[in-house]
Amino acid sequence: MNIIQDTYEKMSTLVEAGDTEGARRLLLERFAALPEELQGRILALSFFDALEEEAVAVAVRNEVTNLGLDALRALELIKTELDTETQG
């Protein structure tokens, strides 16, 4: 059995058992031995996945800034109010 078929079968078993991390580790161990064309395809899949993550990260970042800024503004107002009372 060649390395591609063996990797496919072992990864399938791991993925279907829910062990994606194990499948990733196995692929990384054998990655350098795969044909360059297949390496390129896997690299592209990983890149597109990272791009999707980036989209989520940007959305999360924008949420954090909106949420954080709303809260900071409010907290600053309370602090200013407390300062004014103390001074008054």
Added chain:
Amino acid sequence: MGFDSIDKLRRGVAKARSIDEATSRTVSRSEGALEVESLQSIFADEEKQALFGSLLKSRTPTVDFLNEIWRKRNAKEAWTPQELAFLQVERIEFADRLKLAEKARETFDPEFIEYMAETHGAFQLFAGFYTPDRAAELLHLQFGNLAMVRPDELRKSLKTFDEIKKKKESKEYKNNVKEFEAIRKRHDLSDEELADILKGSKTPTREKVTQNVLTERMGAFGKGIDWLSGYRVKLKLPDIRVTSGPVNPNANMFGRIADWVSTVQVDVRSTPDIKVSRGETFSQKQAHDIVAALSKNEKAKVRTEVEKHMKSIGSVFALATVKDDIFMKAVSDEVAGIAPVSRNRLEGGASSLQHFEQKKTALSNPAIQEYFRANRDAEAGTLYNKTWYGLQDDAQRDAVRDKIISRIETEHKVEGRGVIAQMVHALLQHILQKLRTDKRTLMPNDPRPPKDRNRNQGRNNQNRNQQRQNP
């Protein structure tokens, strides 16, 4: 009214009539002019010829038709008008696809690819096998192939990039950063310690420390917001924010925000479109009402709380704005596991395992032949209402073989939405590619099913026996 393949071909011929084999031309498209190369020039360039071949393969229903085009090209024979018309139409499509690949290369330039590798741990694991330039080179090569055989995949990623860019450059975000900078300066809200911790490279121990710090800081961020919301609720003031979608209360703050953003649907990852209705702006009067409602002891407590929460919120906020790349890395590491692989098969228990065992043997060459023999009559019946041995020619037999390969692909596809499941599928496609190329060898047209020979043999023996008994 429907169009059959002949209608489509005739329309193609009409479109391409003015383009001959040796000349180039410019075609007007809604997205701008398209430089269409001559067939001669495509075939003269080795790389373009290979890409054109991939495109034709993905768009030709009959393999024989394409083989004939290739055979004539190598033998320097003239193509039929039908073959030429097909090629002329396809060279326009080819120009379109080349443009798509070029756009992807320009958009995802080496600098952007390097940024992605630095900020996305999972991608770095694969990109780390190469120098940054080589990784970009390999990806750019892939964009060429993808433009030919999976253009939608490439278009989707370009769309995602546009959305990212739009969000990164939004006016609202820029104003937030500016305002935060002013608040940060007034109250000294930087958190260099957190930035340094998150900057570190990934080792298992460090990852654990980083995760703990991140969870603690995001927890503090959340507590700050919750504390403020609590005060507003207590005083019957409008809540800070109303969001849609269930949120996992056990997740840390990134996880909770990711839940809001995705409103649980993983599909949203491709088109992250935040739908939240904003609460009312907190006013000076509301701050005054809160402070006025406090006793003297409470005021001291509230001051300590306010300062603590401003620090916590500012700390994470500083990462999101001032140290954007560190924040993005932290979030992407956190949300990387957002789309877990379906465990349906596993939950199926013994029958699933049995199914997998069957699948495992089905990819070896003898197993493929056995599978092919067991299914060819049924597929021939579906496609042509004949048995395998009743099929007319090689074209029909190839169509049945292709159908069986597609069936193998469907049956072997690993269930799951995550990228690892996609990678497993890429391995499968690579294996099946060989099967497609060598289908006549791997699924041979053997002379006669052994069952028939046995049956005839049995009948002959029976006759002989009868003859012996009844001379």
